Amino acid sequence: MRVRRYGLFLAVLFAALVSTAQLGAQSVPVTLVKAGRLLDPRTGNVLAPATVLIEGDKIKQVGLSSQIGVPAGAKIIDLGSATLLPGLIDSHTHLLLNIVMPAEAERARHLNGSFVPAQLLAIAESPSKRVLMGAQLAREDLESGITTVRNLGHSGIDGDTELRDAINIGRVPGPRILAAGRKLIAQGSYLQNLNPALSDAILRQEFLLLDGPDSARQAVRQNVFHNVDVIKVTAEESLTVPELAAAIEEAHRNHLKVAVHAVSKNSIQTAIDAGADSIEHGNEVTDQQLKQMRDKGIFFDFTPTIYGDFWTRMTEATVVMSPALRDRWAKLDVSDTQTYDSLVQHVLKSGVKFAAGSDMGWYFPGKTLGQTSVSRFPVLHQAGMTSLDVLRAITRNAAEMLGWQDRIGTIEAGKFADLVAVTGDPATDITELERVRFVMKNGEVVKNDFAAH
Numbered sequence: 001m002r003v004r005r006y007g008l009f010l011a012v013l014f015a016a017l018v019s020t021a022q023l024g025a026q027s028v029p030v031t032l033v034k035a036g037r038l039l040d041p042r043t044g045n046v047l048a049p050a051t052v053l054i055e056g057d058k059i060k061q062v063g064l065s066s067q068i069g070v071p072a073g074a075k076i077i078d079l080g081s082a083t084l085l086p087g088l089i090d091s092h093t094h095l096l097l098n099i100v101m102p103a104e105a106e107r108a109r110h111l112n113g114s115f116v117p118a119q120l121l122a123i124a125e126s127p128s129k130r131v132l133m134g135a136q137l138a139r140e141d142l143e144s145g146i147t148t149v150r151n152l153g154h155s156g157i158d159g160d161t162e163l164r165d166a167i168n169i170g171r172v173p174g175p176r177i178l179a180a181g182r183k184l185i186a187q188g189s190y191l192q193n194l195n196p197a198l199s200d201a202i203l204r205q206e207f208l209l210l211d212g213p214d215s216a217r218q219a220v221r222q223n224v225f226h227n228v229d230v231i232k233v234t235a236e237e238s239l240t241v242p243e244l245a246a247a248i249e250e251a252h253r254n255h256l257k258v259a260v261h262a263v264s265k266n267s268i269q270t271a272i273d274a275g276a277d278s279i280e281h282g283n284e285v286t287d288q289q290l291k292q293m294r295d296k297g298i299f300f301d302f303t304p305t306i307y308g309d310f311w312t313r314m315t316e317a318t319v320v321m322s323p324a325l326r327d328r329w330a331k332l333d334v335s336d337t338q339t340y341d342s343l344v345q346h347v348l349k350s351g352v353k354f355a356a357g358s359d360m361g362w363y364f365p366g367k368t369l370g371q372t373s374v375s376r377f378p379v380l381h382q383a384g385m386t387s388l389d390v391l392r393a394i395t396r397n398a399a400e401m402l403g404w405q406d407r408i409g410t411i412e413a414g415k416f417a418d419l420v421a422v423t424g425d426p427a428t429d430i431t432e433l434e435r436v437r438f439v440m441k442n443g444e445v446v447k448n449d450f451a452a453h
């Protein structure tokens with residue numbers, strides 16, 4: 001009796017599976033996206049008018065509208081005269097950090113300036129609260145056209161890996177995330193003024209502390225255990241080449257790339273000598289170092305976070321401060337911007353491979369994280385980069401730096417259907433990036449302001 005029932009159960013289960021499979025085969029959605037123009041940032045070529053045929057989450061065919069037929073049952077999304085671009089990639093961000101600039105008195109109390117109080121607050125607060133904030137910031141990024149991010153630390157132990165997985169299975173909306181887990185840092189860098197009796201326990205919520213090559217390998221393995229996609233190391237003066245080289249060797253053994261935060265000339269040299277895959281920030285890089293980076297194929301990742309009047313505008317809105325300090329910030333904005341102009345020129349001239357990230361992690365009043373982040377890309381044009389190079393830095397180049405050039409970064413058959421559209425022509429007005437009106441990720445429409453009329 002029991003055997004017969006079991007057999008019946010199997011037969012019903014089999015029938016259910018077969019019908020589900022048939023249903024699945026029939027229900028792969030087919031979508032045609034039509035637009036007046038499609039701009040390929042790699043070449044500057046424009047298809048006009050353009051059609052992108054999408055099956056499920058992948059691009060099936062791209063071409064002139066006259067060349068692509070309409071398959072039966074296809075859903076048509078007509079974006080009128082808009083310009084289509086690949087989904088944007090922010091290759092350096094912090095979705096679980098949202099720093100509010102502290103008041104002047106609070107800043108003065110800390111040796112390490114404005115970053116420290118907010119950083120400590122982030123580590124000390126509830127991880128649940130923090131990851132829910134991360135979910136909000138992830139959605140804000142996606143709504144501004146950022147369909148992929150590389151999240152390089154400041155996420156607690158597993159905040160960014162869990163957020164990535166939640167997005168991937170559809171619990172919350174957000175960009176695809178390459179998660180770095182905890183940042184590897186040498187003891188002594190980053191945070192000061194902590195209660196020494198508690199400092200190790202506090203820091204280990206956010207960082208993996210390195211002390212020698214063996215601990216560097218161990219730190220990478222701990223991040224691998226948490227299923228990270230990339231390793232982030234902060235190189236400051238105290239980090240040695242053998243320590244960084246050991247971390248990189250262990251990461252490469254696990255097929256992970258290593259992004260190294262390096263700002264000063266010495267730390268940039270450490271990153272080059274140890275064989276980093278990308279150097280983040282790189283502000284004090286020399287021409288000789290750029291040549292070494294080019295020869296070794298190391299990416300330069302621009303982070304023009306505070307370019308232009310960023311501090312002036314942010315502090316006006318959030319911080320009570322004296323006229324004297326306000327004036328100092330304004331002067332800093334001018335001198336920082338001039339320095340950055342020079343950096344951009346030197347990097348472009350060197351022929352080194354480059355990408356760009358917002359390095360956002362600041363609360364900017366009145367703007368979403370996505371709006372603040374995309375506002376950082378047109379400033380590279382102000383610094384002397386062509387509009388096409390800016391677009392490359394946050395599409396095809398970034399995809400290569402992430403090792404995902406076979407999946408994202410261009411509008412091509414076989415890649416994920418990650419598309420954005422703007423009204424004007426970003427090749428002549430790069431600030432169009434701040435006005436993305438259509439976003440598709442994985443073949444699903446996230447936002448379409450063109451549908452209103």
Ligand SMILES: [Zn+2]
Nearest residue numbers: 092094152359
């Ligand atoms: Zn950063």
